[in-house]
Amino acid sequence: TGVLAVADGLGGLPRGEDASQRVVESLANPTTARGINSVVACLESANESLVSGRSGSGTTVSVVTIERREFRSYHVGDSATMVIGRRGRIKFQTTPHSPVGIAEANGQLDEKAAMIHPNRHVINNIIGMSDMWIEVGKLIQLADLDTVILASDGLWDNLYRDEVVGLLGNRSLMESANGIVRMATDRMKHES
16 A cells, blocks of 8 residues: 655745645554545544644645555645556546636636636635545556656646646656656746
8 A cells, every 4th residue: 555645835824834744744644544534534633733723824735545556536725636547648637626727627718728827826625724625536446557646736837737748758757757847847937
């Protein structure tokens, strides 16, 4: 069994980095429950800690559990997950908990319009709010050479999905990851 996670503290709130750290630590020390109950309990515990502590901080999170070949996603906010097949087909992707993300998923905006939308930074759901919810994906069977990508909005607000898929190609995972980071960083630095 493996657990992968990316947490992205909200820059507009105080101590976003601390909120992200709290979430990751909660996942690293799971409760005695297994599977869905364990991940949900960890995220709910981290949320309760942030809300009751009145820190005013918050974070988004994308979590994946993989047991043998069974994959399940959990997410709160606009950090997102994709599963890409060996031939470049997007087999699964989460929908960001944001007005722009939901509009794009419903076909009201295309990917380009969503990426440049003036409200793309607005999100509806974070760990650190009293009415936080956790979206739990259905169980998916992974195939040989499927690639799982978890990333914050730092990636998804700067690269199109087809660009990410194209950077996977026939490269090693490390080469692909480095290429994605370079392209996203370059885009953030040079395009508005």
